[in-house]
Amino acid sequence: MPPADAGGSDKFVGKDILIIMLDVLGTLERTNTCGELRVENVGESVVLMGWVAKKRDFGVFTFIDLRDRDGVTQVVVSEETAKDAHAKAKNLRGEFVIAVKGEVVRRDEGAKNAKLPTGEIEVKVSEILLLNDANVLPFQLEVAGSENLAAEDTRLKYRYLDLRRPQLQHNIRTRAKAVAAIREYFDTRGFIEIETPILLKSTPEGARDFVVPSRIHTGKFFALPQSPQILKQLTMISGFDKYYQIARCFRDEDLRADRQPEFTQLDMEMSFAHQEMAYREMQGMFNHVFAKVGGIELPVAWPRMTHAEAMRRYGSDKPDMRFEMELVDLSDDLRDTDFAPFAAVLAPENSQAGSLRSGGEIKCIVAKGKAEYSRKQLDDLQDFVKRYGAGALAWIKVGEETTSSLLKVLGEEKIGQLVTASGAVIGDLVLIVAGRRSVVAASLGALRIEVAKRENLIDRTAYKPLIVTEFPMFEHDEETDRYTAAHHPFTSPMDEDLEKFTTAVNDESQHHLLGEVRAKAYDAVINGYECAGGSIRIHQKDVQALNFKALGMSLESARTQFGFFLDALEFGTPPHGGFAAGIERTCMILCGTENIRDVMAFPKTASAQDLMMDSPGEVDGSQLKELGIEVSDV
Numbered sequence: 001m002p003p004a005d006a007g008g009s010d011k012f013v014g015k016d017i018l019i020i021m022l023d024v025l026g027t028l029e030r031t032n033t034c035g036e037l038r039v040e041n042v043g044e045s046v047v048l049m050g051w052v053a054k055k056r057d058f059g060v061f062t063f064i065d066l067r068d069r070d071g072v073t074q075v076v077v078s079e080e081t082a083k084d085a086h087a088k089a090k091n092l093r094g095e096f097v098i099a100v101k102g103e104v105v106r107r108d109e110g111a112k113n114a115k116l117p118t119g120e121i122e123v124k125v126s127e128i129l130l131l132n133d134a135n136v137l138p139f140q141l142e143v144a145g146s147e148n149l150a151a152e153d154t155r156l157k158y159r160y161l162d163l164r165r166p167q168l169q170h171n172i173r174t175r176a177k178a179v180a181a182i183r184e185y186f187d188t189r190g191f192i193e194i195e196t197p198i199l200l201k202s203t204p205e206g207a208r209d210f211v212v213p214s215r216i217h218t219g220k221f222f223a224l225p226q227s228p229q230i231l232k233q234l235t236m237i238s239g240f241d242k243y244y245q246i247a248r249c250f251r252d253e254d255l256r257a258d259r260q261p262e263f264t265q266l267d268m269e270m271s272f273a274h275q276e277m278a279y280r281e282m283q284g285m286f287n288h289v290f291a292k293v294g295g296i297e298l299p300v301a302w303p304r305m306t307h308a309e310a311m312r313r314y315g316s317d318k319p320d321m322r323f324e325m326e327l328v329d330l331s332d333d334l335r336d337t338d339f340a341p342f343a344a345v346l347a348p349e350n351s352q353a354g355s356l357r358s359g360g361e362i363k364c365i366v367a368k369g370k371a372e373y374s375r376k377q378l379d380d381l382q383d384f385v386k387r388y389g390a391g392a393l394a395w396i397k398v399g400e401e402t403t404s405s406l407l408k409v410l411g412e413e414k415i416g417q418l419v420t421a422s423g424a425v426i427g428d429l430v431l432i433v434a435g436r437r438s439v440v441a442a443s444l445g446a447l448r449i450e451v452a453k454r455e456n457l458i459d460r461t462a463y464k465p466l467i468v469t470e471f472p473m474f475e476h477d478e479e480t481d482r483y484t485a486a487h488h489p490f491t492s493p494m495d496e497d498l499e500k501f502t503t504a505v506n507d508e509s510q511h512h513l514l515g516e517v518r519a520k521a522y523d524a525v526i527n528g529y530e531c532a533g534g535s536i537r538i539h540q541k542d543v544q545a546l547n548f549k550a551l552g553m554s555l556e557s558a559r560t561q562f563g564f565f566l567d568a569l570e571f572g573t574p575p576h577g578g579f580a581a582g583i584e585r586t587c588m589i590l591c592g593t594e595n596i597r598d599v600m601a602f603p604k605t606a607s608a609q610d611l612m613m614d615s616p617g618e619v620d621g622s623q624l625k626e627l628g629i630e631v632s633d634v
Contacts, residue, residue, distance in 0.1 A: 025131060028099060035071025039120050041104045046123060048073060049099040049131070051164065052092050053142065062089040066100065069169050072116055074107075075100050075123040085128040095134035095141075095164075101127040141165050152597075157611040159602055171591045171599045174293060178587055179246055181292040182266050185285050191242040191268070196231040198224060198248065203561050208252035210261070218628040224250035227580055229488055230565050232269040233537055236576040237568050244268045246583070260584070260596055261608050266532075269578035275520055275536055278577050279304075279467055282524050282532055285581070286465065294590050298465050302524075306470045315363075315445025317471070320528030321464035323457045325368075325448050327441075330432065331361045333421045339409045341391070345434045362434040363444055364422050367451050370429040371397040384450055385433060388443035396422075396430040406432075449528065460592070466525045470494065473501070473519035474550070482552055483514045487521045489547055489562075491535040492577075494518040505550045514550055524581070531586050534579025541569040 030049045037046065050068035060079040065072050079086040085100075092098065102125040113119030138158055139150030142165075149155065155162040162168060183193070202209045202223035209223040225231075227249050235243040245267045252261060268281065283302045290296040303321075310319050313326045334342050345360035367373075373381075373395075382393040396404040396415060404415050422430050431451075433443050452458050473493050474483040485491065493501045497517045504513035520536035538544045544566070548558040559566060587599040597603035604610055624631065 025099070025129070028129070030099070033070035034066050034068040034073040035117060037073055037104055037118050037121055037123070039106060042106050042121060044104045045101070046104055047099060047101050048075065048123060050097070052094055052096045052098060055089070055092055055094070057090070060086075062086060064089065064092065064098075064100075066098070067164075067166075069173075071118060071166075073118045073121075073123060074113070074116075075102065075125050077125045077128065081124070082126050085125050088128045088130060089125075092128075092130075093134065093136075095137060096130065097132040097134070099129040099131055100125045137161060153605065153611060156597070156603070156605060159612045163601065168598065171587065171593070172601055174591050175583065175587045175599055177293045178289050178590060179583065181289045182244075182246070182285060182581075184292070185288040186242075186244045186268070189242075189281070191244045191270075192240055194235055194240065194243050194245055196225070196228040196245060196247065200225050200231075201564075203230065210250045210252050213627040213629055215626050226251050227265065228267050229490065230562075232267055232578065233490065233576065234565070234568055236269055236271045237571065237573050241272075242270045243578075247580075260600065260603055262604075263596075264583040266581040266583060267578070268534075268580070269576060271574040271576045273536065273575065273577045275469070275522065275577070278534055278536065278579060279522065282522075282534065282579050282581075283465070283467065286524060286526070286531065286586070289586065290463065290590070296463050296590075298463060302465045302467050304467045304469055307468055307472065307518075308470065310468050311441050315441035315443075315448065316528075317468055318523065318525045318528055318530045319445075319466065320449060320452070320458070321466055322459050322462045322527060323452050325365050325452065325457070327363045327365055327444050327448070328422050329361060329363050330418055330421055331363075333417055334362050334414075337410065337414070339406075342434055345436075359437055360435060361437050361440055362432065363440050364418075364430050364432040365444055365448050365451070366422050366424045367429040367431065367455070369427045370451075370455065371399050371427050373397070373429055381431065381447065381450070385443040385447055388446050389439040390433045390435055390443035392433075393447075394432040394434075396424070396432070398424045398426055398428045398430065400426065462527075463589070464527055468523045468525055469521075470518045471521040471523070472515070473497075473517040473521070474514045476515055483511075483550065485547075485551060487519060487533070487535055489551060490537050490544070491519045491521050492538045492543070494520055501550070502546065505546050520577070522579075524579070526586075526589055529585050529589060530582075531589070532579045532581035534577065536575070536577035539569070539573040539575050541566065541573075544569060 028047060031046045032041075032048060034048055034050050048066055048068075050066045052064055053067040053072055054065040056063040062077045064075045064077070066075050077086045077089040100123060102123040104121050105124045107113075107120055107122050138161070139154055141161065143149055163172070186193070199212060199222040202211060202221065207226055209226065212222040212224065214220045214222060225247070228245060228247050232243055232245070247265055247267045248262060249265055250262050253259070266285070268285075270277070270281070279302075283298070283300075287298045287300065290298050305319075307317055310317050312329075313319070315327050331346060335346055337343055337346075342362060345362060347360070378393070378395055385393045394405050396402060396406070396419060398419055402412075402415060402419065404410075407415055410418075418432075419430065424430050431444075431447060433440050433447075435443075472486050473491060475486045476482075477484055494517075500513050501517045503510050504517065522534060523530050524532035538547060545555075545558075548555075553561075584596050584599050588594065588596060591599055593599065602610070602612065609615070
């Protein structure tokens with residue numbers, strides 16, 4: 001009899017069913033995973049458990065590909081030697097969960113599968129236990145090629161099924177190995193792992209905060225950390241000397257293929273540090289992880305490039321070094337032109353000393369051997385660069401008879417001069433953009449990558465790291481005509497630029513010099529991805545006050561937002577610096593994917609939704625009332 005409060009016979013029957021299901025397994029344990037049996041196991045009696053990946057019925061024989069997280073093993077059930085098991089096998093379908101008992105046998109020579117690590121053996125089954133059945137899946141797990149996968153939204157809705165795919169199983173395990181290798185590296189070098197809070201005070205760090213209302217303190221809010229930046233600096237003031245953390249971070253910003261609203265980063269900081277020490281730890285950590293996880297040997301000392309050089313040569317502060325195609329400046333060759341669009345770009349007033357405007361320039365890239373591009377292909381590239389602010393894309397096809405979209409307005413002689421200046425030869429295609437420096441860099445830098453992808457110019461087996469140094473300390477916001485922190489407000493200026501920095505802050509007429517101040521900031525770039533970024537921090541309160549002033553923050557405003565940190569600077573702050581490395585971006589490179597969602601177990605969509613859990617969702621009115629919040633239409 002069920003107890004009086006059991007809620008009826010349904011619950012009692014449910015408990016009976018649970019007991020029966022548990023009894024099916026009993027004390028049976030698997031002896032091996034589905035990825036580890038080899039010829040040396042032949043003759044052993046084994047128990048395997050997993051999912052039915054495939055079933056092939058050949059009458060008296062039924063073959064099953066049994067899958068778990070380690071791989072696939074073929075099991076075979078014979079009607080002659082295991083009649084009951086064979087009858088059960090007939091009723092199995094894809095993704096049923098089963099246990100099999102049997103003997104490891106060697107496959108016939110013609111039946112071996114070289115594509116599987118377990119392909120030389122199979123398990124001759126004596127008994128099958130059905131552990132659970134499965135509905136028909138909403139999409140196929142095993143398909144040939146990524147182009148045949150179900151739509152990503154469908155796979156994200158059923159992410160727990162998508163994660164059964166071998167590729168995603170591999171990616172998530174690679175991520176786990178990478179994190180373990182990071183901890184191994186820093187633990188052996190005397191760093192201490194310190195966990196910092198998730199509920200923090202909202203402080204400006206470049207992106208929107210996710211805010212969390214406080215029930216106890218009505219009308220007040222916590223913020224989720226964009227990074228533990230201030231907290232890790234406080235650990236240096238606390239005297240811990242060497243800190244690291246695998247930290248969850250949150251940013252309420254627009255998404256893209258390599259960005260998510262919540263992500264994980266390695267956070268590292270050390271006291272009494274200069275830039276060379278930071279470079280050494282940064283490249284050392286990546287070298288250790290890539291060797292340990294992927295068997296990839298990166299150079300002991302990475303090549304370096306200043307931010308200015310990277311932008312000049314590649315139009316990007318994270319250049320992909322696996323192929324050539326550098327930007328070439330044609331400005332000097334066109335300075336005498338009367339072609340109005342080019343003349344306007346190169347006009348002296350666009351680059352006056354003291355102007356906040358970016359000077360204009362004209363640059364090109366050369367696509368080797370691509371002079372045969374059709375008009376449609378060139379129009380596609382034109383549309384592509386317009387996404388980055390370019391007004392137009394001019395072109396020159398270098399051949400026995402050179403043609404160009406500029407031929408009528410510039411003439412043959414000038415076109416020939418431009419071909420020579422670009423370094424192009426017969427068969428090459430020259431692609432030209434004119435405009436503000438920032439626009440030319442963004443559009444040609446992106447076009448360089450786009451052409452390389454279209455023409456398969458990227459060596460996918462290569463790993464090209466780079467340390468980019470001397471980032472600008474400030475960025476100019478043309479809409480507000482103000483300077484903002486390029487990195488964050490605690491980044492130290494280069495020693496050589498300290499006088500210029502001080503002058504720019506204290507003399508309003510020299511404020512434009514902020515655009516020339518370089519920071520002790522640096523990035524680790526691998527294959528065109530910014531995998532880590534860091535800086536030497538400001539540790540002197542007077543310099544920190546100057547930086548807040550440069551950013552237009554009053555003393556009152558600075559104290560309101562950062563008062564606790566400013567107080568801490570008063571109590572003996574050591575010189576310190578560090579970096580933060582993106583776990584997901586690093587794993588994207590190790591796993592050979594360009595989609596950040598491929599290396600996260602339960603990611604959000606590009607519109608920041610969780611399709612599986614249907615979130616974000618509405619909150620019950622009583623919860624909002626407790627928090628003192630009313631929702632209004634915006």
